[in-house]
């Protein structure tokens with residue numbers, strides 16, 4: 001589906017006359033933790049093979065929003081969500097959507113690298129085997145190599161595939177987690193502050209990797225780091241108090257933000 005880039009909801013305007021394919025359309029998304037409302041009617045379009053950054057002050061709902069996209073919030077008993085997150089013609093929020101299948105399509109990389117307590121090889125091979133994507137043997141070996149190569153880790157680990165994933169450095173562990181996510185062949189990769197626990201060199205490596213990965217995947221990333229959003233993201237959404245205040249292509253957002261609140265945040269005047 002090719003869609004002209006256009007304003008997908010009331011608070012959202014675009015300045016570019018670009019065309020992109022839509023991966024996800026979010027409409028009037030509301031979420032409550034018990035009685036407390038955390039998301040207040042989010043409208044957002046996520047474009048295929050682009051990186052969309054979610055920025056905003058602490059507690060504004062970025063992670064909550066990200067976790068809606070693959071229903072990770074369902075793991076919290078008090079959560080209730082309303083609205084639409086359309087992907088491939090289905091509302092992700094519908095109770096008829098199989099969460100396991102959804103999380104295979106919409107993978108997630110967390111702030112703190114969290115390899116399984118298994119070998120580097122098994123960290124990659126386990127889920128694809130469970131999902132019947134590969135059988136044991138050469139097919140599985142190839143998938144492990146392909147995933148590790150795609151995550152830029154193969155050359156560093158190819159001679160130690162039987163070592164524990166946890167024996168790697170923090171940056172390598174995060175690339176292992178990215179390789180693990182890629183291995184089940186998702187369409188979308190969600191990243192929740194994927195570099196905040198890493199040193200600057202590992203951060204730069206992951207950012208370069210994100211540029212490569214967007215050729216094949218759609219990425220949505222939460223970041224507190226304005227420079228990172230400016231460096232890696234094609235689109236940026238500024239969240240505040242559970243709402244999207246502004247959403248635009250990143251260059252416009254950072255050079256000529258439309259809203260004063262956005263300008264104040266990206267110039268460090270608050271948040």
Ligand SMILES: Nc1ncnc2c1ncn2[C@@H]1O[C@H](COP(=O)(O)OP(=O)(O)OP(=O)(O)O)[C@@H](O)[C@H]1O
Pocket residue numbers: 033038056057058059060061062063064065076
């Ligand atoms: N498990 C939870 N139970 C209850 N309230 C929660 C839970 N998780 C988040 N919240 C609340 O929802 C609101 C949004 O939180 P969220 O973590 O999504 O914000 P954020 O923008 O990602 O923040 P940060 O940048 O600090 O990670 C906050 O008021 C937070 O306290």
